[in-house]
Amino acid sequence: MSEPNGQEPLDDLNKRLKDARNRKTAGTRGKNGAAPRSDYGPAIRVGTDLVAGVAVGVVIGWVLDRWLGTTPWLLLVFFLLGSAAGITNVMRTAMKIESDAKADRESKRNDVGKNEAP
Amino acid sequence: MASPLEQFEIKTIIPIEIGGIDVSFTNSSLMMALTVVIGGGLVALAASRGAMVPGRLQTIGEILYEFIAGLIRETIGPDxxxxxxxxxxxxxxxxxxxMLGMIPYSFTFTSHIIVTFVMAFVVFIGCTILGFSRHGLHFFSFFIPPGAPVWMWPLLIPIEVISYLSRPISLSVRLFANMLAGHTMLKVIAGFVFALGLLAGWLPLLLITALTGLEILIAFLQAYVFAILTCLYIKDALELH
Structure with missing residues (x-):
């Protein structure tokens, strides 16, 4: 009679231990790594990504121009390349944010009901 | 009235000069030293007891640890x-x-581009070395977008290289600009409180109260963004695409 009572908490503990180990190795989305939700962060992120690309392009072009004496041609070329790099940065960031949001929504749908405090 | 930019001024506390280079101990150095002492002390104290049932301090330490451990698990994986x-x-x-910078009359060292740039540059150089040590010369394939036709390479490789070089810039400018803009805005609005006086001064005072809350959120958010982007760059170096 007392045996199932003694076994149950142990089984439960085993299960929880296994879960914890899986979480450590498998890399599932834990609640602790969740970002505070705000649209301000992504906006700033995308903005600096664009500007940084253009800035690096312009600096490379300007330095090469001074070095090779080809003012203003390389500056123009690298300005365009830098703009393209900036836009590439923005697209990558935006795609990352979008896929994160999608994964977040799905994981939320999966564990509806068992809400835990963050 | 005091300039809203006065708060970013570097003041020498102990003048030191080595070989003609000014390496004085400044208010910026003081805040950085304080940060190391407080941050390190907090974690060391939190970890010192290791109780089964954590106390308040240990809980803070565990939350911080779990937060970053979870972030790494999610972005990089078990590696x-x-x-x-x-x-x-x-x-x-x-x-x-x-957070120390949010205390009135203190100094925010993250509002100086050189501080944030050095941190971003260390991450950038570290990730590049990591990429080369993991993949050798194969690391250069990182600059070739997968699935692009060969005749596009002369155009795409410079774009990818510039995009890669822009990482430390955007990483450092983001943190620096956020802190600089936020703290300047707080001071400007605080100036309005005195300019408008008793009649309408309470309006900016209300606004500044709300903005201080927002600034605390941003102070946390920017530390988080810096950490998550470092994770992403390490992941890129490990996996190449």
Whole structure:
């Protein structure tokens, strides 16, 4: 009679231990790594990504121009390349944010009901 | 009235000069030293007891640890555990520095581009070395977008290289600009309180109260963003695409 009572908490503990180990190795989305939700962060992120690309392009072009004496041609070329790099940065960031949001929504749908405090 | 930019001024506390280079101990150095002491002390104290049922301090330490460990698990995967020390240190340094900067009359060292740029540059150089040591010369394939036709390479490779070089710039400018803009805005609006006087001064006072809350959120958010982007760059170096 007392045996199932003694076994149950142990089984439960085993299960929880296994879960914890899986979480450590498998890399599932834990609640602790969740970002505070705000649209301000992504906006700033995308903005600096664009500007940084253009800035690096312009600096490379300007330095090469001074070095090779080809003012203003390389500056123009690298300005365009830098703009393209900036836009590439923005697209990558935006795609990352979008896929994160999608994964977040799905994981939320999966564990509806068992809400835990963050 | 005091300039809203006065708060960013570097003041020498102990003048030191080595070989013609000014390496004085400034208010910026003082805040950084304080950050290391407070941040390190907090974690050391939190970890010292190791109680089964954590106390208040230990809970804070465990939350911080779990937060970064979870972040690494999610972005890099199980391989990322090795990089926990550097990411946790960067996160704590920026977080505690930002929070100390929120105390009135203190100094926010993250509002100086040189401080944030050095941190971003260390991450950038570290990730590049990591990429080369993992993949050797094969690391250069990182600059070739997968699936692009060969005749597009002369155009795409410069774009990818510039995009890669822009990483430390955007990483440092983001943190610096956020702190600089936020703290300047607080001071400008605080100036309105006195300019408008008793009649309408309470309006900016209300606004500044709300904005201080927002600034605390941003102080945390920027430390988080710096940590998550460091994770992403390490992941890129490990996996190439």
């Amino acid at each position: 990322g555990r090795k990089y926990f020390p550097i990411i946790f240190t960067l996160f704590m340094f920026i977080l505690v520095g930002n």
